[in-house]
Amino acid sequence: MTVYLLLIGSYFLGSLPFGLWIAFAARGIDIRTVGSGNIGATNVWRVCGAKAGSAAFTLDVLKGLLPVMAGRFLVHGNDLVPILAGMLAILGHTFSIFLKFKGGKGIATSLGVLIAAAPKIILPSAAIFVLEMLLLGYVSLGNIIAALVVPLLIHVEYPHHPYLLTMGICASLLTIYKHRANIRRLLDGTEPKARMPWRRHASKSDE
Numbered sequence: 001m002t003v004y005l006l007l008i009g010s011y012f013l014g015s016l017p018f019g020l021w022i023a024f025a026a027r028g029i030d031i032r033t034v035g036s037g038n039i040g041a042t043n044v045w046r047v048c049g050a051k052a053g054s055a056a057f058t059l060d061v062l063k064g065l066l067p068v069m070a071g072r073f074l075v076h077g078n079d080l081v082p083i084l085a086g087m088l089a090i091l092g093h094t095f096s097i098f099l100k101f102k103g104g105k106g107i108a109t110s111l112g113v114l115i116a117a118a119p120k121i122i123l124p125s126a127a128i129f130v131l132e133m134l135l136l137g138y139v140s141l142g143n144i145i146a147a148l149v150v151p152l153l154i155h156v157e158y159p160h161h162p163y164l165l166t167m168g169i170c171a172s173l174l175t176i177y178k179h180r181a182n183i184r185r186l187l188d189g190t191e192p193k194a195r196m197p198w199r200r201h202a203s204k205s206d207e
Contacts (some may be wrong), residue, residue: 002074003081010067010085014092014109017099018059019044026052040104042139057108064089064112072116083163086113090171094178105178107143110171114150118164121153137193140182147175 019039023031026048035043041060045053067089071082090110096103115122125146132142154161154168176183185191 006067006071006074006081006085007088010070010088011092012097013067014063014089015096015098015103016059016063016092017096017103018063019056019104020099022052022056022059023048038104039099041108060093060104060108061112061115063093064109064114065116066112068113068116079161080163083117083167086117087167087170089113090174094174105143106171106174107147110147110175113167113171117167118154118158120157121150124153125150133194138186138191139194140179140191141186144176144179144183147172 017039019041020031023029023039023044029047031037031039031044031047035047037043041053041057044056064086067085068082071078071085075081090106090113092103093109094103094106095101111122114125128149129142129146132138132145136142150172151165151168154165158164182191
């Protein structure tokens with residue numbers, strides 16, 4: 001019974017649309033109607049500023065982190081339950097029951113799950129994201145590349161954890177699916193780049 005409550009609670013925790021609420025509290029706007037229309041931290045940051053975006057990011061990370069930690073605490077020696085709890089939190093964020101089964105792209109919540117379940121891959125996957133941002137400046141492309149690399153990193157760092165690898169593959173595929181509009185814009189050359197300080201400085205020096 002405890003396991004079932006944990007899994008159900010993980011989905012509902014993941015479903016909480018913190019980005020939507022934070023944007024409304026900060027600017028009185030529905031974040032789904034501005035910017036990219038996404039409820040995630042990136043869109044909240046772009047529209048409402050760094051403070052609101054950071055708050056949304058932190059809370060979305062915790063949505064993934066806490067279910068995995070709770071699963072380990074409640075069910076000792078069982079690798080499957082924490083992984084299922086984390087995956088349900090990701091599904092809650094991307095298909096929120098409070099938003100008619102729509103939601104964000106799951107990046108921050110997936111990060112929270114991986115921090116708790118696979119901490120060894122956090123630094124290399126983050127490095128890949130940062131490298132892409134430095135070279136090209138696309139948040140979406142950085143997310144996609146990092147997501148594609150996650151299963152490989154899990155396979156290398158955690159070779160005897162099939163449940164973890166399965167979760168990594170599922171989360172990676174879900175990330176790519178949720179970024180399908182970004183992929184189309186990347187192919188069309190219409191995907192906006194992040195506004196990075198060094199790029200602004202470079203453009204000024206070129207004038």
